[in-house]
Amino acid sequence: MKLLDVITGVAITEANVAAKILKDPKLTKMLTIAWRHDHTLPPNVIARLGPRPTEHSIAQAWSKLLDDTLRRNDYGNLSADGKFDDWLTRLYINGQADYEDINGEGGDALGAWKALSIRGLLKPKDQDFNRFTSIKQLQRIRNDRDYRRELDRIKDSERIEKMKREKSDIVLIDNERYYVIAPFNYGACYIFGNAEGYKPNFCTSSSSGATWFKNYAPNGIIVSIVDKQNMDNKDGKWQFHAATNQLVNGAQENRHDLRGNDEKFSKLFPGLMTQIADAILANADQIKEMSKDLVRGGGYDATKEVELIKNKYPLSYASGQEDTDADEPETEDGPGRYRVTMVNSNRSAVIPAESREDVMAQVMRRNPNITRDQLEDPEQFTIERLPDEAPAGE
DSSP states (O other): OOEEOTTTOOEEOTTSHHHHHHTOHHHHHHHHHHHHTOTTSOHHHHHHHOSSOOHHHHHHHHHHHHHHHHHSSTTOOOTTOHHHHHHHHHHHHTTSOOHHHIIIIIHHHHHHHHHHHHTTOSOHHHHOGGGOOSHHHHHHHHHOHHHHHHHHHHHHHHHHHHHHHHOOEEEEEESSSEEEEEEOSHHHHHHHHHSSSOOOOOGGGSTTHHHHHHHHGGGSOOEEEEEGGGTTSGGGEEEEEGGGTEEEETTOTTTTOHHHHHHHHHHHSTTHHHHHHHHHHHTHHHHHHHTTTTSTTTSOOHHHHHHHHHHHOHHHHHTTHHHHOTTSOOOSSSSEEEEEEETTTTEEEEEEESSHHHHHHHHHHHOTTOOHHHHHOTTTEEEEEOOOOOOTTO
């Protein structure tokens, strides 16, 4: 005869600890006594069982609590390993641990042991699970200095795998140079920040990122960018949120200098912002559908998002366009008149020259204190080639 879980109504299998307990009347009785004396059990579970729970219903409820504990630890799902259910149940009925001990400490302690064991990282004396007779003994594994670094690495890996399964995003660009996504949940932001390459300090990919994602996402689309050729550097990862005037590299340098970051992005990635805007428009329907749960009114409006991008990041959006317009004459260099302007003082001079290079050479000859680096820094000097003068009589 199959047993039914009184909470879920689902048949429980022989591997489930409830089935094992209910086969042994003595074990069933001991569990019932321990349950009735445990004041740390979840109130909602107690309420569901009613004032006079049967031994049968207590065994099933206990089994579900154990499964939940073992499924949610930091190092992977342990609920399928029957020996852990048996071990924790034995501690419970013998009065060595209550539910709070098991749920608050037991699951993580068992997860840590299992994670190290299956990777062959345990010392011989710690490999034999049968020698552990309490949760406190297992906790020594987690606190051991020799194991702590490995456990942190494993925990990060497990979290990344979990986030990969849960992430929701749209890939806007994926080519030899760039990988660009629009994330639609915290999982996608976390993977972008932590899976590989430089670890950016974006709040949306931090340990508290779920809260920040919910704060930003309803206001407008978030776009996350990886420069595959430079992904181990702070400038190899960028993120922008036009709705809140943000465009920052992985270190969030000059976070509040939108114009400066727009200029930097335009120079690092000419033409990329236009490609991103085009990709948003090309995926408009899918973006709208996938963001319905984030945005009131039925998801992101791709057209409005692109207009916002054009307005907030004009230099990045305009960058690279001259390279794609073969009919537009080249006016940046060559013989002609150039206006050289000192940004701080707004003083300028018009200099006839053979090329932009010739202009800089003339300026440095006339002003030995001015360097090439200064002339090439747009925050100090601008050099503009003026239109050719029309011949007299025209």
